[in-house]
Amino acid sequence: MLVHQRDRILGAVDTSLAIKAIESSFCDYSSGNVQSGAVAHLRFKAPPGDFHVKSAHIGSSPYFVVKMAGSFYKNPERGLASSNGVMMAFDAQTGHTICLLADDGALTDLRTALAGTVAARLVAPARARTLGIVGAGTQAKLHAIWVSHHLGIENVQIWSRQPARAQQLAEDLRDHPFSVTVQTDLSLLSRACDVIVTTTPSQTPLITRDMIRPGLRIVAIGADSPGKTEVAVDVMAAADLILTDSTAQCLAYGECAALDTSAGTRTPPIIEIGEVLLGHREIHLPEDAIAIADLTGLGAQDAAIAELAIKGLSAL
């Protein structure tokens, strides 16, 4: 059994190819070119943790991939990383194992941040200068870096329920080519920022009705299993456009799950990012439009980043 470790895996991934691979995975998913297994959600109470298992085979890829990853929120108190995970790649011709990517969740972290970046490029206004980051964990950091790079962000504002963690993240981001501010008032952040990325495991909404304003643009990545939510349902319902990675998943357990979609109720248009990237659907966002991207994570993204890693590893 071939086992690759985190550092070697990350060294083998060409990140300029990775964002293209993630874009392609959105398109493959929305065009029905992906076979996805049902997503398993395991939830642990004491200590609290979430765990997901996703599986996918993209089109004619030589591999299919099972991704196992989760977050146990008390781990840092024990000196352990909260997030963790591995991916197992199998031969799509024989079902035999190809290798274990013992990446400690790093590939999931990367593909999640890249997916959020793809989404941010679609929902952000032209010439976005300020990025709001809600949360102070791994995804907060990675989104600050990747979204800022791809949108040319000048100032990142960070809010966390735990201000000390926001402060720490601000320090960790010191060497990046943007300024960083810690915001202690989330409504100030939501007013000041051109685009906001929410990255927490919250089970109660953080972006609330009072923060609704013309031009509000949000990428919400935290709600990826039943019970999680970061954006109040009034805010979702007030959107002029909702983008999803998978409309089926988002309606089942993303931010969209809270929407009343019964007949006769007005809901915002909901469009998959893959449909937009493929050119099958066009989106127009006037300056004052409210747009929200709801991301739940796709097995296809795991399969895409794993295939890229395996190709890179075999070329080392």
Added chain:
Amino acid sequence: MLVHQRDRILGAVDTSLAIKAIESSFCDYSSGNVQSGAVAHLRFKAPPGDFHVKSAHIGSSPYFVVKMAGSFYKNPERGLASSNGVMMAFDAQTGHTICLLADDGALTDLRTALAGTVAARLVAPARARTLGIVGAGTQAKLHAIWVSHHLGIENVQIWSRQPARAQQLAEDLRDHPFSVTVQTDLSLLSRACDVIVTTTPSQTPLITRDMIRPGLRIVAIGADSPGKTEVAVDVMAAADLILTDSTAQCLAYGECAALDTSAGTRTPPIIEIGEVLLGHREIHLPEDAIAIADLTGLGAQDAAIAELAIKGLSAL
């Protein structure tokens, strides 16, 4: 990353404890003491293959387990095993990896045969002497061995669509303490055998209406994903009792899936094996009763056998 290989794993499993562990897993499942993730089914067309991902956490176990296993039916033509699989064990307190059980599917094979044996003990008549085995693959062999041992079987009859494979299996079983006969006529086998185990990946029924007779007893283990079936719906409907590993799974994609369960239709009583083992339900099978066990496989069985293996490995 700790990786254990097949032979070492199998050497660490105490099989007398294993059947008890599988019995317990039936009970845990039926008493709601198991958290099971949604089962992922991936199906491949060219070459044909099935792949499953199951995940479960039993009660207060220190581990939870993700099992990935499948069968690619043309593999033997390439000199490869048709079945394959691995299990990944995680710490239920932190979500971090414990180890990879690179068992090549052997633990799945074992737990499946032990589950079939538990089911056979419940559906077989008293003093069963002849066992019919439908199919000639790994599960055919393991069920011949395990069911014969636990029921005191004297004669095993084997039928396969490919008679040469039945002949080969008969030879492979030569050193076991029962006689082995190859049957070329499945209806003769079904008439002659006290209990029948069906072990094929068939997508069309093998046990058909004309084989219905008083006292027919079947353990059907092949139908474990949508589209597979070995027992005709008339035979299922004619049963006096159906036992399942998971009634929800069996109704979704086991042999029970074909039953018409709409209101007003007479269906046989369907009882979970765990309910019987727990003593919550009693079953009485008169000599001429028809009884069928429908097994789809439980993540709880994977978790139970994996925990036993891990304990055995740590004691080596």
